[in-house]
Amino acid sequence: MSFTTDTPLELTVGENGKQSKFTLRDDVLHVKRTGEKKWANIQAPLRHVVWAELSNDTLEVSLLAKRRSRTPGGSKSLALVHLTGKIKEEERQPASKFTEALMQAAYQGIKPPRRLKIFVNPHSGPGKAVGVFKKRIEPLFRAARCITDVTFTTHAGHAREIVKTLPLEEYDVIVAMSGDGLIHEILNGFAEHANPVSALRTPIAPIPTGSGNGLALNLLGIEEGCDVSAAALNAAKGRPMTIDLFSVTHKDSRVFSFMSQCVGLMSELDLGTENMRFLGNTRFIVGYIRGIVKHRACPIKLQIKVAESDKSAMLRALDSARQQFSVSSSVDTSTLVTAPEGNAKSKPQNGDSSETLPDLKYRTVNPTEEDGWITFDQPVSYLYAGKGPYVGKDLMQFPVSLPNDGYIDVVVQEQIGRGELLKAMDGAEVGKAYFMNSQHYFKAEAYRVIPHNDSSWLSVDGEKYPFEPFEVEVHKGLATLLSPYGYYKADTFEIPSSE
Numbered sequence: 001m002s003f004t005t006d007t008p009l010e011l012t013v014g015e016n017g018k019q020s021k022f023t024l025r026d027d028v029l030h031v032k033r034t035g036e037k038k039w040a041n042i043q044a045p046l047r048h049v050v051w052a053e054l055s056n057d058t059l060e061v062s063l064l065a066k067r068r069s070r071t072p073g074g075s076k077s078l079a080l081v082h083l084t085g086k087i088k089e090e091e092r093q094p095a096s097k098f099t100e101a102l103m104q105a106a107y108q109g110i111k112p113p114r115r116l117k118i119f120v121n122p123h124s125g126p127g128k129a130v131g132v133f134k135k136r137i138e139p140l141f142r143a144a145r146c147i148t149d150v151t152f153t154t155h156a157g158h159a160r161e162i163v164k165t166l167p168l169e170e171y172d173v174i175v176a177m178s179g180d181g182l183i184h185e186i187l188n189g190f191a192e193h194a195n196p197v198s199a200l201r202t203p204i205a206p207i208p209t210g211s212g213n214g215l216a217l218n219l220l221g222i223e224e225g226c227d228v229s230a231a232a233l234n235a236a237k238g239r240p241m242t243i244d245l246f247s248v249t250h251k252d253s254r255v256f257s258f259m260s261q262c263v264g265l266m267s268e269l270d271l272g273t274e275n276m277r278f279l280g281n282t283r284f285i286v287g288y289i290r291g292i293v294k295h296r297a298c299p300i301k302l303q304i305k306v307a308e309s310d311k312s313a314m315l316r317a318l319d320s321a322r323q324q325f326s327v328s329s330s331v332d333t334s335t336l337v338t339a340p341e342g343n344a345k346s347k348p349q350n351g352d353s354s355e356t357l358p359d360l361k362y363r364t365v366n367p368t369e370e371d372g373w374i375t376f377d378q379p380v381s382y383l384y385a386g387k388g389p390y391v392g393k394d395l396m397q398f399p400v401s402l403p404n405d406g407y408i409d410v411v412v413q414e415q416i417g418r419g420e421l422l423k424a425m426d427g428a429e430v431g432k433a434y435f436m437n438s439q440h441y442f443k444a445e446a447y448r449v450i451p452h453n454d455s456s457w458l459s460v461d462g463e464k465y466p467f468e469p470f471e472v473e474v475h476k477g478l479a480t481l482l483s484p485y486g487y488y489k490a491d492t493f494e495i496p497s498s499e
C-alpha cells in the first residue's frame with residue numbers, strides 16, 4: 001500500500017510544552033512528541049494506523065508502534081499506542097482535514113466498522129490465548145471500532161458446530177485466535193453450511209497462538225507473522241484475498257484442506273511430537289532431527305496430474321507475479337475516496353453464484369501418461385503438498401506458491417543420506433531446499449497416493465489421518481482470507497538473478 005502526495009500532510013497539536021507533530025509522508029505516519037518521555041518518536045507505516053478521530057477539542061490517533069525490545073524470535077513486537085492532543089478552535093479545520101486524509105489513507109476504501117465472529121482456542125500452542133486476547137486483542141478491536149462476538153472454544157469441534165449454521169449476513173469476518181488446526185476446522189464447518197459457497201466467501205483472519213501458525217506467516221510475513229497485534233489489525237482492515245482449496249478424499253470421506261498434506265518424515269515430525277506442545281515451534285525441529293536419526297523411507301506409489309515440472313519456469317512465474325504485486329499495491333491518493341472494497345466478502349468467481357460445492361473431477365479417472373499424469377513408485381523420504389510458502393517459521397516448503405493459480409504445489413523428497421537431510425535445514429526458512437536436486441517440485445491439478453503399508457500417518461493441515469490411499473484435487477479460489485498486502489508475504493525467498 002503506498003500513499004503519495006507532492007507535499008506531506010502535517011499537523012501540530014497540543015499546548016503547555018506538550019506538542020505532537022504528525023507528518024504523513026509517502027506511506028508512513030511520523031509522530032514527534034515534545035515533553036513526553038514515552039513514544040517521543042514514532043514512525044508507523046499506514047498499515048499500522050488503527051484509528052484517527054477528532055471529537056470536540058481533542059484529536060485521537062491509535063496506532064501500532066514498534067517496541068524497542070525484541071521478541072525471542074528476533075523481531076520487534078508491536079504495541080497499541082493511543083495519542084491525544086488538544087485542538088484550538090482555529091486549528092479545527094486543518095485538524096479535521098488531516099484526520100480525514102489519515103483515515104482514508106489507512107483504510108483505503110475498507111469501510112469500518114467490521115463485524116467479527118471471533119473464536120479463541122484456549123488450548124492452542126502454549127495455552128496463553130485467553131490472556132493474550134483480553135490484554136492485547138480486545139483493546140485493539142475496541143480502538144478499531146470493530147463489533148465483536150467472541151466464543152472461547154470448550155472442545156474440539158466447537159467452532160465447526162457454530163460455523164455450520166452461522167447467519168452469514170451478521171458477520172464480515174471470522175477471526176481464529178489459534179493455530180492452523182482451528183482454521184481447518186472452520187473451513188470444514190463452512191463446507192457443511194446450507195450455503196457452503198457463500199460461507200466459504202466469508203473471509204478468515206488468523207491471530208497466531210498455535211504452535212505452527214503457517215497461515216499467519218503467509219499473510220503477514222516473517223517479521224510480523226507471529227505478532228498477534230499485526231494479525232488482529234489485519235482482521236479489522238485487511239483486504240479479501242481468495243485462495244484455492246483442496247479436497248482430500250479417502251474411502252467415502254471428503255475433507256477440505258487449505259494448507260498442506262504430508263506423509264513420511266514431515267508428517268511424523270509434526271504428529272509424532274504432539275506430546276511436546278510445551279516446546280512451541282521448537283518441537284518441529286526436535287521431530288525433524290529424530291526423523292533423521294530413524295531414517296525411515298516412506299513406501300508409497302504416487303501419481304500426479306502435472307501442470308508444470310520445470311523449476312525455472314515456476315521461478316519466472318513467481319517473478320512476474322511479484323512484479324504485478326508491486327504495481328497493484330501502489331495506490332495513489334486520488335483513488336482513496338472511491339476505492340471499491342468496502343465489504344470484506346469476496347465476489348463469486350466468474351460471476352458464478354451457485355451454492356453447490358465443486359464436483360470431484362478426478363475421483364474416478366484412470367491416471368494415464370497421455371492425460372498428463374506421472375507416476376513415482378519408489379520409497380521417498382517424504383511427500384509434502386500444499387499452498388502458501390511457509391508451513392512454519394523454520395520451513396518455507398512452497399516458496400513459489402501463489403494464492404489462487406488453481407494448482408497445488410507437490411514436493412517429493414527422495415530418500416537421501418542423513419548428512420544431506422541435516423544440511424537441508426540450512427536455509428530451510430528462506431526456501432533454499434527448493435534448489436536441491438533430490439527435491440522434485442510440481443504444480444499439479446491433482447495427485448493420488450497409495451501406501452504400500454500402514455507405517456506412517458497422513459497429516460492434513462497438521463491434523464492426523466490414517467495412512468490409507470487418498471486423492472487430492474484443487475478448487476480454484478474457493479475460500480477467502482484477509483491480507484494487508486493481497487499476496488503471500490514471503491519476500492525472503494530470493495529468485496536467482498539468472499532466472
Ligand SMILES: Nc1ncnc2c1ncn2[C@@H]1O[C@H](COP(=O)(O)OP(=O)(O)OP(=O)(O)O)[C@@H](O)[C@H]1O
Binds near residue numbers: 212214
Ligand atoms: N477447548 C478445546 N479443547 C481441546 N481442543 C480444542 C479446543 N478448542 C479447539 N480445540 C481443537 O484443538 C485443535 C488444534 O487447535 P489449534 O490449531 O488452535 O492449535 P495448535 O494445534 O496448537 O496449533 P497448530 O495447529 O498450529 O499446531 C483443533 O483441531 C481444535 O479442534
